[in-house]
Each structure stands twice: as C-alpha cells, then as structure tokens.
Amino acid sequence: MKTINSIKFLSLLAMVLVMTACGSDDPDPVNEEELITTVRVTFTNAAAPTVTATFTDLDGPGGNDPVLENPTLMTNTTYTVAVEFLNEQESPAEDITVEVSEEDDEHQVFFVIGTGLNATYAYTDQDGNGNPLGLAGTFTTAGAGAGNLTVTLIHEPVKTAAGVSSGDPTNADGETDVEVTFSVTVQ
Amino acid sequence: MIRGYLLSFLVFVLITDFAVAQTGCAYDIKGKVISAEDGKAISFATIEVVTENNRQALASKSDGTFEMLGICQKEVSILVRFIGFQDFEQKYVLNSGLNTIEIRLLVDVKNLGEVTIEDEKVAEIVTIQRSEINAEALNRSAGASLGEALTEITGVNMLQTGPTIAKPVIHGLHSNRILILNNGIRQEGQQWGQEHAPEIDPFVANNLRLIKGAAAVKYGSDAIGGVILVNPAELPNSPSFSGKVNLLGASNSRLYASSALFEGGINGLDGFGWRVQGTFKKGGDAQAADYRLTNTGTEEQNFSLGFGYHKDNLGLEVFYSSFNAELGVLRSAHIGNLTDLAIAIDSDRPLFIEDFSYDINNPFQDVKHQLLKANGHIELKDLGDFSIQYGLQNNVRKEFDIRRAGRSTIPALSLDLVTHTLDVDLDMSAKGNWKWDVGASFLFQVNQNDPETGIRPLIPDFENWTAGAHLIGRFIKTKYELEFGVRYDHRHYLVKRFDQNNVLQKPEFDFDNVTGSVGAVFFLSDDWTFRSNLGTAWRAPHVNELYSEGLHHGAAAIEEGNADLKSERSLKWINSLEKYTDRFSVSVSAYYNLITDYIYLRPESVELTIRGAFPVFRYQQTDALIYGVDTDLEYRFSDQLEATAKLSLIRAKDRDLNSPLINIPSSQLEGALVYNFIEGRLAKPFVSAGFRAVSRQGNAPRVVSISEVLDANNNDLDLFANDPSIFDFVAPPEGYVNFNLSGGFDLKFRNENSLNVFMSVDNLFNNSYRDYLNRFRYYADDLGRNVSIKLSYTF
Numbered sequence: 001m002k003t004i005n006s007i008k009f010l011s012l013l014a015m016v017l018v019m020t021a022c023g024s025d026d027p028d029p030v031n032e033e034e035l036i037t038t039v040r041v042t043f044t045n046a047a048a049p050t051v052t053a054t055f056t057d058l059d060g061p062g063g064n065d066p067v068l069e070n071p072t073l074m075t076n077t078t079y080t081v082a083v084e085f086l087n088e089q090e091s092p093a094e095d096i097t098v099e100v101s102e103e104d105d106e107h108q109v110f111f112v113i114g115t116g117l118n119a120t121y122a123y124t125d126q127d128g129n130g131n132p133l134g135l136a137g138t139f140t141t142a143g144a145g146a147g148n149l150t151v152t153l154i155h156e157p158v159k160t161a162a163g164v165s166s167g168d169p170t171n172a173d174g175e176t177d178v179e180v181t182f183s184v185t186v187q
Numbered sequence: 188m189i190r191g192y193l194l195s196f197l198v199f200v201l202i203t204d205f206a207v208a209q210t211g212c213a214y215d216i217k218g219k220v221i222s223a224e225d226g227k228a229i230s231f232a233t234i235e236v237v238t239e240n241n242r243q244a245l246a247s248k249s250d251g252t253f254e255m256l257g258i259c260q261k262e263v264s265i266l267v268r269f270i271g272f273q274d275f276e277q278k279y280v281l282n283s284g285l286n287t288i289e290i291r292l293l294v295d296v297k298n299l300g301e302v303t304i305e306d307e308k309v310a311e312i313v314t315i316q317r318s319e320i321n322a323e324a325l326n327r328s329a330g331a332s333l334g335e336a337l338t339e340i341t342g343v344n345m346l347q348t349g350p351t352i353a354k355p356v357i358h359g360l361h362s363n364r365i366l367i368l369n370n371g372i373r374q375e376g377q378q379w380g381q382e383h384a385p386e387i388d389p390f391v392a393n394n395l396r397l398i399k400g401a402a403a404v405k406y407g408s409d410a411i412g413g414v415i416l417v418n419p420a421e422l423p424n425s426p427s428f429s430g431k432v433n434l435l436g437a438s439n440s441r442l443y444a445s446s447a448l449f450e451g452g453i454n455g456l457d458g459f460g461w462r463v464q465g466t467f468k469k470g471g472d473a474q475a476a477d478y479r480l481t482n483t484g485t486e487e488q489n490f491s492l493g494f495g496y497h498k499d500n501l502g503l504e505v506f507y508s509s510f511n512a513e514l515g516v517l518r519s520a521h522i523g524n525l526t527d528l529a530i531a532i533d534s535d536r537p538l539f540i541e542d543f544s545y546d547i548n549n550p551f552q553d554v555k556h557q558l559l560k561a562n563g564h565i566e567l568k569d570l571g572d573f574s575i576q577y578g579l580q581n582n583v584r585k586e587f588d589i590r591r592a593g594r595s596t597i598p599a600l601s602l603d604l605v606t607h608t609l610d611v612d613l614d615m616s617a618k619g620n621w622k623w624d625v626g627a628s629f630l631f632q633v634n635q636n637d638p639e640t641g642i643r644p645l646i647p648d649f650e651n652w653t654a655g656a657h658l659i660g661r662f663i664k665t666k667y668e669l670e671f672g673v674r675y676d677h678r679h680y681l682v683k684r685f686d687q688n689n690v691l692q693k694p695e696f697d698f699d700n701v702t703g704s705v706g707a708v709f710f711l712s713d714d715w716t717f718r719s720n721l722g723t724a725w726r727a728p729h730v731n732e733l734y735s736e737g738l739h740h741g742a743a744a745i746e747e748g749n750a751d752l753k754s755e756r757s758l759k760w761i762n763s764l765e766k767y768t769d770r771f772s773v774s775v776s777a778y779y780n781l782i783t784d785y786i787y788l789r790p791e792s793v794e795l796t797i798r799g800a801f802p803v804f805r806y807q808q809t810d811a812l813i814y815g816v817d818t819d820l821e822y823r824f825s826d827q828l829e830a831t832a833k834l835s836l837i838r839a840k841d842r843d844l845n846s847p848l849i850n851i852p853s854s855q856l857e858g859a860l861v862y863n864f865i866e867g868r869l870a871k872p873f874v875s876a877g878f879r880a881v882s883r884q885g886n887a888p889r890v891v892s893i894s895e896v897l898d899a900n901n902n903d904l905d906l907f908a909n910d911p912s913i914f915d916f917v918a919p920p921e922g923y924v925n926f927n928l929s930g931g932f933d934l935k936f937r938n939e940n941s942l943n944v945f946m947s948v949d950n951l952f953n954n955s956y957r958d959y960l961n962r963f964r965y966y967a968d969d970l971g972r973n974v975s976i977k978l979s980y981t982f
Contacts, residue, residue, distance in 0.1 A: 027648045029689040033641045034591060036797055059687050060643075061738040061796040062745050062803070099592040106591075155523070156589060170530075173538040175589060176523030179799035 035060055036096050038086040039180050041151060043071060043079035043139060051079075053149075055180040058088055072185045073119075078140040081121070083109055083151065085178065100153070101135055108159060109134030110152040110169040117147030117184050121167060131159040132167070146185045153178035212259035214281040216288060220247045220267055223291035225767045226714045228252075232269040232292070238262070267292060291665070291710075325389065326979045327929070327945050330435045330444045330468065333367075333387045333395075337415065340397055341833040342776075342817040344852040347961040348382040348741075350440070350473040350483045350970055351514040352552075355385070356960065357399060358778060359813045359839050359851045360412025363729050367415045368406065370506055372560055372578035375606035375632060379646070379729045381962065382741055386510045386556030386582060388489040390433065390446040390466045393420035399761060399778065399817075404672035404704045404722065407628055407655050411724045411757040411782065422504065423460035424497040426452040431981045439973035440483070441543065442470035450493075458498035465490040471545040472515075475968035476955035478540045482518040484547045487511065500566035510556040515547040520741075520966045521589055524798040528743045528965065529893040532917055537967040549595045553585040571615035571623075578608040588740075600645060601637035606630065620663050627656040634730070645739070646731040647684035653677065668708045670720075676700050678727045684734055698727040698754050716765045724759070728752035732786050732806045738796065741962070743916075745794055749806040757782045774819040785811035785841075787848070790891075790907050790914060793900045800900035802891075810842040813851070826863070831877075833857045838886060846888065846912035853884040853922070853959055870941070872932035879927070884919040884959045888912065920964055923956035925949070943979040948972065 037058050043051040051073055057066035073079065085096040100107045104127035111121040111134070119141045123132035157172035159165060164172045220232045228251025235244045238260035247253045258281065265288075267275040272292035279288070328336040334345040334353030345353040346361050354361050362381060367374040369387050377383045389395070396416040406414055423429075430449035436442065450462035468487040473480045488511045495504035519537035522528050531538060562576030582605075585598035612626035632651040636644040655676035662669040680696040706720035734748040763776035788804035815837035823829040839851040859877030866872065891906065891914040899906040929947035936942070953972040957964040 026691060027636060027683055027685075028638050029685050029691075030636075030638045030643055031641060032643060034594065039797065055797060057795075057797050061798070061801070062736060062747065062794065063687060066795055066797065096591075103591060152526075155591065173530075174523075174527075175521055176527050176798060177591075178797055179524055179526060180797060181799075 035087050036085045037088045040084040042082045045077050045079045048074050053182045070183045073141050075144050078138055081137045081139045083135055104133045106156050108157045112150040114148030116145050118142040118145040132165055141186045144187050148181050149184045150181045212257045213283045214258040215256045215285045217254045218288040219251045220290045224294045232267050235266040237264045329977050333385050333389050336389050341819050342835050349517040349963045351485045352384045357413035359837050364411040366410040369417045375580050376582040377584050379731045388466050391491050392417045394418050404657055404674045409726045422495040423450050423452045424458050426454045433979045435977040437975035440470040440473040444468035458496050460495050462493040472543050474971050476953045476971040481539050481541045482515040482548050484515040486513045503563040506560040508558045512554045513547050514552045516550040520963050521550050525893045531966050549587045549589045551587050555583040557581045573613050575611045580606040599642050601640050603635045606632040622661040624659040629654050647682055647734050649730045650681040652679040666710050671705045674702045700725040714766050719762045721760045724757045725754050727754050745801045745803045747805045753784050755784045755786050771822045777816045780813040782811040784808040793896055802896055812842050813839040829861045831859045844912045847886045849888050849913050854882045856880045870933040870935050874930040877927050880924045883922040887919040888915050890918050919959045920957035926951040940982040945977045948974050
C-alpha cells in the first residue's frame with residue numbers, strides 16, 4: 001500500500017511540476033509583408049482616357065472571392081503599360097513593385113494575349129543584364145475584339161530560355177507568384 | 188560486443204568449473220532453452236539451478252541445450268535469464284535419474300501478442316548472438332534514414348518527399364496514425380506533415396522493432412497503424428570499455444558518413460555505465476538514372492549521451508540526444524501555381540538540372556530535435572517492477588523557401604514544439620498463471636510559431652494536455668497465452684489562433700476515449716505459432732486538421748481545417764501463423780483495419796487566387812477500411828544457399844463514397860538468394876542477389892487533370908458536385924522491378940576486435956522509375972544506381 005501511495009505522490013508531483021513550469025504566452029499576429037493582394041495594370045495614352053485593370057483579393061487565398069475590374073481599350077492605340085503589385089492588407093498599401101524592380105534579374109512579368117484580342121505587347125524596360133523585366137511596356141491595339149490578357153509574374157525565370165525574352169513564359173520555369181487573367185475589350 | 192565475448196568466456200569457465208565440481212548425486216537435468224515467440228533455441232542464456240544449500244550456474248549451448256548432472260537435492264528452482272526476454276523462474280521436484288525439461292522464455296516486449304517483427308525475422312531481439320545480427324542489419328542500412336531502414340520489414344513502406352525525406356508507412360498508414368517510441372519516449376515532432384520525416388538517428392539504435400497491431404492500449408493515442416520501437420542497447424553496468432566506429436560512402440549522392448560509439452563502466456563504481464555516440468552525415472545532389480536531382484543534399488550532425496546505474500533490483504538512467512538535420516528539397520518541385528505544376532508534369536525531366544553539388548540551397552528544411560530522458564525502475568518484492576520515466580523533447584523546425592527581397596534567409600515556417608511526457612508503470616510479478624501490468628501516462632505540449640516568418644502560420648499555436656491509464660492482463664499457459672487490456676485517455680487542446688481580422692481566438696477542445704484489446708497466442712504442434720489480436724485505437728484530430736488554412740504550396744491546393752472533427756477510431760484485427768525450423772521459416776499475417784471517422788482531405792471546390800485557380804480541400808471524415816496480407820518466407824537449401832521472399836498486399840477504400848484512398852502502397856514482392864561461403868579467415872562471408880518488384884497502384888483515386896480544374900474555374904463549374912471523392916492530378920506511375928547485389932564479411936582480429944565490411948549495389952541496372960509513394964513523382968524519377976560500402980569496426 002505504501003508503494004501505491006508513493007506512486008500516486010510521484011505522479012501527482014510530476015503533474016504539478018509540469019503544470020506550473022509551463023504554459024504558453026499568447027502569440028503575436030504575423031505581419032504578412034510578402035502578400036500580394038492586388039495587381040493593377042494601368043494603360044495610358046495622351047490622346048485617350050487612362051484605363052486601369054485590377055485584380056484584388058484582400059483576404060489572400062481562400063476566404064472571399066477576388067474582385068476583378070476588366071479594361072476596355074480603344075482600337076488602333078498604343079498604350080503605355082505600367083504594372084503594380086500591392087499589399088493592401090497594410091495601411092497604407094505596401095508597394096511590392098519596388099521589391100520586384102530591386103531584384104529585376106530575378107523577375108519577369110509576362111503579358112499573354114488570348115484569342116479574339118487584337119493587340120500586341122512589347123517590353124520597354126530591362127534588368128541589369130539587358131533582359132526584359134516587364135514592369136513597363138507598350139500595349140498596341142488593332143481592330144475591335146475581346147479576349148483574355150493573362151498577366152504573370154514569375155520569380156527566378158530562366159530569361160535566356162527560348163521565347164522568354166520575347167514574352168512567352170512557356171519555357172521560363174521559375175515559380176509563379178502572380179497569374180491573373182483579365183477579360184479585355186477593344187472597341 | 189566485447190561483453191558478448193566476456194560472457195561466453197565466463198560461461199566457459201563456469202561450465203568447466205562445474206564439470207570438475209560434480210559429485211555422485213542422483214538427479215540429472217537435461218534441457219533446452221527456446222524462445223516462446225518463435226521456438227528458436229537460445230544460446231548463452233544464463234541458467235541457475237538453486238537448491239537449498241547450493242547455487243550452480245551455467246549457460247545454454249549454441250543449440251539451446253544444457254545439462255546438469257549429479258544434483259544432490261530433489262527440490263530445485265531453476266532461474267533462466269537472457270537479454271531481451273523475461274526472467275524465468277520455476278520450482279521443480281526432480282525424479283531420480285534423468286529429467287528432461289523445456290524452458291520457454293517470453294519475449295520482453297510488453298505488447299499484447301501482436302506480431303513483433305524486427306529486422307528480417309520475428310523476435311530476433313537482443314540476444315547476444317543475435318544482437319550481432321541486428322547490428323549487422325543496421326550496418327547494412329547505415330546511412331539510410333529511419334523511414335528507409337524500416338522498409339526492410341514486410342508491410343512497411345516509405346512515403347517520400349524526394350530522396351531526402353522518408354516517413355514510415357505501416358499497413359498503409361503514416362504520420363499521426365503511427366507512433367514512434369524513441370528510447371521508450373513517444374516521439375513528438377511535427378509529424379502531421381507529409382513532408383516531415385522522423386527526427387531520429389538510426390545510428391543511436393541497436394534494434395528497431397515494430398508492432399503492426401493497434402497497440403493503443405499500452406502506448407496511448409495515435410497507434411492506429413502500428414508502433415515503431417527504436418531501442419538503444421542496454422548500458423554497461425560493470426567496468427569495461429568498448430565501442431564501434433562506422434564509416435560509409437555511397438556513390439549516388441556522393442554520401443559519406445561516420446558514426447562512433449564508445450561505452451564503458453567505471454572502475455570502482457560497480458553498476459555505473461556510460462555511453463557517448465555521435466554521427467556526421469553529408470550527401471550531395473542525388474542522381475536519377477538520367478539526370479541530377481538538383482538540391483537534394485543532406486547534412487546531419489547528431490549525438491547522444493547516456494549514463495546509468497543498474498544493480499540488482501534497481502536501475503536509473505539519464506539519456507540525452509540531439510538531432511540536427513538540413514534537408515534539401517528538389518528545386519524543381521518548388522512551384523507557384525497550377526500552371527507551373529502542369530508544366531512540371533508535362534515535362535519528362537525536372538526543369539532545373541544543374542551539375543552535382545553538396546550545396547543545400549532554398550528550399551530546404553532545418554530540423555533540430557532534442558530529447559532528455561530520465562528513468563528509473565525498482566523491483567519491488569512480491570509486487571513487480573515499478574518504472575517511471577520522464578521525457579523532455581524540443582523540436583524546432585524551420586523551412587526555408589525561395590522568397591523575394593532577401594527574405595530567403597528568413598524561414599517561411601518556424602515552429603517550436605516542447606513536449607513533456609511522464610509515464611509510470613507497474614509490471615506485476617506473475618501470480619499463478621496471471622500477470623498484470625498497470626500504468627499511467629501524461630503529456631503536456633506547447634507549439635509556438637515564430638512570427639519572424641512574415642507568413643500566416645500553417646498550423647496555429649496550441650497547448651495539448653493528455654492523460655491516460657491502462658490495465659493489461661495476461662493469462663499464461665505453456666500451450667497458449669491470452670491477453671486483454673483497457674485504456675482510458677483524455678486530451679485537451681487550447682488553440683491560439685488569429686482570425687481573418689487578426690483577432691486572437693482561443694478555442695478549446697476535449698476528447699475522451701476508451702480503447703480495448705483482446706488477443707491470444709497458441710503454440711501449436713510442429714512448432715507452429717498462431718496469434719490473433721483484436722485491438723482498438725484512436726487519435727484526436729490534430730490541430731492542423733482543425734485549423735489549417737490557406738495555400739499549401741507543396742500540394743498545389745488550398746487546405747482548410749474543420750473545427751467540427753471528432754476523434755478517429757480504429758478497430759484492427761490481425762492474425763498470424765508462423766513456423767520456424769532449421770530448414771525454413773514461414774510467417775503469414777493478415778489484417779483488417781476498420782477506421783471510423785477517418786480524417787482526410789476531401790475536394791470541395793475550385794477557387795481563384797492571385798496566383799490563379801487552385802482546388803480547395805477541406806478536412807472531412809469518412810469510414811475507411813484497410814486490409815491486407817504480409818508473407819515472409821525463408822528456405823535454406825544447404826548450409827551455404829538460402830532464399831528469402833517477402834510479399835505484401837494491401838487494399839484500402841473509403842466506405843462512404845466507395846472510392847480508393849490516396850497514397851496507399853501497391854503490392855510488392857521482394858526476393859533474394861544468399862550464398863554463405865565457408866568461414867575461414869573471414870567470418871560470415873556472403874553474397875546476395877535480390878530484386879524488388881512493385882506493381883502499379885491499380886486501386887488509386889480518380890484523376891482530375893489540371894486543365895479540368897482550370898476549366899472549371901473559367902466556366903464557373905462545380906467540379907465536385909457529382910463526385911466528392913479524393914482525386915490525383917496524374918495517374919499512378921507504372922510498376923517496376925529493381926535488382927540489387929550485396930556481399931560482406933567480418934574480419935576478426937586476435938584481440939577480439941572485428942571489422943565488418945559490407946558492399947551493395949542498389950538499382951543495379953540503373954533503371955529509371957517513379958514510385959507511387961514518392962510525392963515528387965510528379966517532377967522527377969526516383970534514384971538511379973547506388974554503390975555503397977560500409978565499414979564497421981567493433982572493439
């Protein structure tokens with residue numbers, strides 16, 4: 001009986017030790033610096049109204065559906081295109097574009113034009129190695145039409161692979177950080 | 188090792204002593220010591236024959252027999268002891284003349300009569316002779332991870348994440364559904380993750396043991412698939428000094444490793460013993476048949492220390508181990524979205540192939556696991572053996588990703604898990620034919636995320652409190668043994684998580700479970716043994732299953748937790764029939780595991796994110812059934828030539844949806860021919876040629892291609908409206924057959940030191956293949972040819 005009692009005592013003692021010695025502090029929320037919530041593509045031409053296309057998913061993957069604002073462009077017009085990546089969970093919004101341009105050799109933005117959309121895209125910027133980056137470019141529309149424009153930001157692409165520098169992401173490898181598809185109308 | 192020689196020498200002295208000492212008394216004993224588990228002879232067991240005024244000791248011979256002639260008294264008690272078996276003690280009233288007795292030693296595993304399998308054969312546990320075999324078997328798999336080493340056992344597979352990360356799978360179950368006892372302490376790492384391998388250095392172990400049944404009654408929750416026991420050798424308890432040094436190299440990943448172990452007793456302090464052990468392992472990029480698997484290097488630095496006191500009826504031990512690993516993750520498997528994944532799947536070769544390198548770049552895992560254990564036991568007269576053990580574990584896991592703006596040096600996942608465990612157990616002395624075991628266990632665990640990551644954690648912070656108690660009864664007869672057990676467990680979670688608005692929430696959960704088990708072993712005629720065990724096991728949903736949220740990059744899916752999950756419960760029936768003779772051995776076991784409220788990820792929808800569309804999976808529950816057969820055969824044609832074969836068959840399904848489960852091993856057949864040369868200067872020289880055939884998984888989940896997922900998103904279709912069953916992005920890979928060659932020998936030196944040399948070639952024909960249980964089968968082939976050489980010097 002004595003042994004049983006000492007077993008009881010030992011186990012109780014251990015439980016008490018464990019209970020008092022531990023217990024965790026409340027965690028701090030994480031500041032999500034890298035999150036991209038928003039892609040904004042701005043089309044400008046001095047002779048035409050400025051058009052913006054946006055893709056916004058404020059709560060990140062999962063949760064609420066993203067909100068899309070699709071662009072309508074004029075025929076036979078050459079627009080200057082600027083792309084911005086933002087984290088709008090922060091206030092004021094954090095401009096991720098800065099990080100992309102700082103690491104220009106490790107990033108490239110692609111503009112893939114779908115069927116039905118009569119337009120072409122051309123890069124007007126370069127990274128330190130003379131390869132395209134894609135934060136700036138021109139978008140030239142031809143006749144009226146409608147179709148998809150997929151804007152892709154790839155981290156660590158192989159810029160020297162076939163077709164990559166002319167804007168085809170097929171052989172780019174790397175990791176896709178952003179891939180949003182706008183429905184573009186040219187009229 | 189050296190103790191083995193010492194013991195046999197001692198035994199020799201005792202026998203000669205005895206032969207001289209005998210007188211002309213009238214009682215003779217001839218007997219044999221065998222294992223109750225498999226009927227095999229046990230050599231070098233210590234046998235004491237105690238009469239009223241005399242005590243004689245001798246050892247069983249290599250065939251297990253012993254004889255003691257000319258005993259002067261009619262009433263004797265016989266005590267038999269051997270490492271790895273329970274002590275045997277019985278009183279005999281002798282007839283004059285010759286008395287023949289058979290002594291069956293029970294294996295010292297406090298299980299419920301489930302199949303206990305280790306290395307290649309059943310219950311070849313730590314006998315002196317056999318520990319050499321065990322050390323040998325471990326030497327042969329030296330350099331392999333624990334998960335890889337365990338695949339030697341029929342019915343055990345590994346779930347891989349590339350060549351560096353392997354998790355053991357027992358009868359189709361893994362991660363939180365199996366339990367690993369490392370040195371008697373339940374291993375508590377982040378085992379919920381499919382890409383989180385057990386943090387254990389196999390070099391610490393002297394043997395690996397596996398219980399394939401639902402052994403929850405003894406060991407607590409999670410033991411649904413089975414229990415893996417990683418056991419170091421017993422500490423020395425008398426003044427001595429010995430050790431072992433391993434060196435190995437392997438061609439495939441240009442791996443080199445060394446491990447050293449020293450142990451001894453302390454002069455003048457009888458009963459004290461110590462051991463130090465350390466391992467260093469470095470491997471570079473592995474090689475598939477046709478290309479390098481870039482960024483699959485590893486580096487491990489582990490060490491352990493043990494100190495103990497063992498005397499008579501008392502034992503105390505302190506053990507510390509530190510495991511540190513860096514594991515590279517195949518560069519090409521790092522994808523950002525479904526488009527990347529589709530490109531990877533469509534490509535025959537991985538997208539990143541670079542020249543060989545030892546560098547470990549992002550993505551990689553940095554895992555540290557420390558264990559501090561203190562335990563003691565005392566044999567209480569007339570009551571039994573009382574033991575208590577406390578374990579403190581700290582698991583720190585950091586996973587580094589490829590990130591922007593210099594953040595690649597900041598972990599993307601950083602978890603710190605601290606676990607305290609306390610176990611008390613009373614293994615009561617046999618009373619008549621009955622033997623009882625009663626015990627209790629406690630666990631307290633804190634998981635914390637380091638907010639340095641700048642990424643919402645995959646799994647929230649939590650506290651886990653668990654307490655349980657068990658009672659196991661055994662009824663032991665010569666021809667059979669019956670066992671039953673009951674256990675009660677309570678688990679409490681306190682979760683600390685942030686909702687979408689970063690407001691702290693502290694939900695709490697309680698789970699109560701009663702589990703039970705009944706089993707029997709029958710020692711049939713002609714050395715057949717039949718076992719049957721029906722056991723239940725349970726596990727509470729893990730916190731990741733309750734609260735996962737967001738994109739799981741490795742799986743290219745959005746995974747959502749489900750706070751309404753209940754405990755998962757399993758009922759496993761396992762039957763086995765075995766026979767071991769000098770000529771052949773055969774073991775067949777069949778199991779049927781019914782799991783109610785089986786927790787799994789069920790596809791629900793397709794969701795658009797800024798990275799494009801992803802399928803959304805949510806943790807749900809169903810009833811699952813897993814059944815199968817494991818067969819082991821061994822046949823000795825002559826003293827030189829023997830053949831072995833292992834077959835495992837397994838089937839699994841979701842009973843609610845009548846669909847297959849994912850990542851279930853396919854049927855496998857392994858065979859080998861072993862030729863043992865006649866011993867000369869070299870001891871145990873042998874060569875072996877074998878094969879491993881793995882069939883295509885014909886019972887895999889349906890395929891839903893990436894383009895179907897993307898189409899569903901574009902056209903706003905509900906892809907899973909008609910069929911919510913699990914799917915895979917690609918069909919399982921074809922079956923394959925790989926061949927291997929190996930050979931080795933022992934070189935004995937005059938001073939009793941020995942050198943074991945083992946060479947092997949795996950995947951002899953450099954076959955290119957993909958394995959269904961390798962999660963990187965989407966991206967790259969499995970390993971090509973690997974030539975390795977392993978040296979082990981024992982002194």
